Amino acid sequence: SQQGEEDPQALSIQEGENATMNCSYKTSINNLQWYRQNSGRGLVHLILIRSNEREKHSGRLRVTLDTSKKSSSLLITASRAADTASYFCATAFHTGANSKLTFGKGITLSVRP
Amino acid sequence: DVKVTQSSRYLVKRTGEKVFLECVQDMDHENMFWYRQDPGLGLRLIYFSYDVKMKEKGDIPEGYSVSREKKERFSLILESASTNQTSMYLCASKRDRGQPQHFGDGTRLSIL
Known part of the structure; x- marks a missing residue:
């Protein structure tokens, strides 16, 4: 299975700290998405990073992709209580005209005020 | 912004009933998807459709069917509801294969 697996399963941090979440997968992908x-x-949807990209930014979010290690990380800088949520990575593999998206089980992020 | 609307946020039905979950998107997207989400199992794809009247089985199609008569609407049908179909159901759409999916708010379905 090429399902993404997130790590850690749960993360609790203080407001203002950075949160780093990791995702690993098993087979080739066309892109990886974070939700x-x-x-x-x-x-x-938060960010989509293509297999030929190594890093992408969007506001306080930074995503990296290492296809040689089959892993990605999502960094949220200067976290806020409103960032409390579950975060999922999803790997996309194109088959013909279609694309299959496979989700991991998610990471629960709690940001304490 | 893309809007994906699911007809009900909460639904309670009885075993054996035929259940319809409706999903409408307003951005002329070709592709639409139905997932179910269960604790510890994440999101699992039930069915998807890449065009009107077209459908493809996902990873867990058993006990479900779908209908796509119009481009904007994708319906999930539980032919004879069972208690193990109690779950959160999520609909999504996207334009083409290189794009992200846009989700509705989900329908929390309870089968009693």
Whole structure:
């Protein structure tokens, strides 16, 4: 399976600290995506990084991708209480005209005020 | 912004009932997806559709069917609901294969 596996499963930090979440996968990918899910809501797309990219930024978010190690990390800098959510990595593999997205089980991030 | 709307946030049905979950997107996306989300199991793909009247099985299609008669609407059908189908159901859409998916807020379905 090429399912992404996130690490750690749960993370608790103080407001203002940085949060680093990791994702590993097993097979070749075309891109890797990170999503956030607030309790009881749907997933919200954060960042997509393509297999030929190594790093991408969006506001306080920084994503890295190391295809040789089959791993990615999501860094949230200067965390806020509002960042409390579950975070999922998802790996995309293109097959013909379609693309299969496989999600990991998620990381629960708690940011203490 | 893309809007994906699921018809119900919460739904309670009885075993054996035929259940319809509706999903509508407003961005003319080709691709639509149905997932279920369970604690400890993450998101699992049930069915997806890449065009009107087209459907493909995902990883766990048993006990489900889908309908896509119009581009904007993708329906998930539980033919005869069972208690093990109690779950959070999430609908998503996207334009093409290199793009991220946009999710609805989910339907929390309880089968009694």
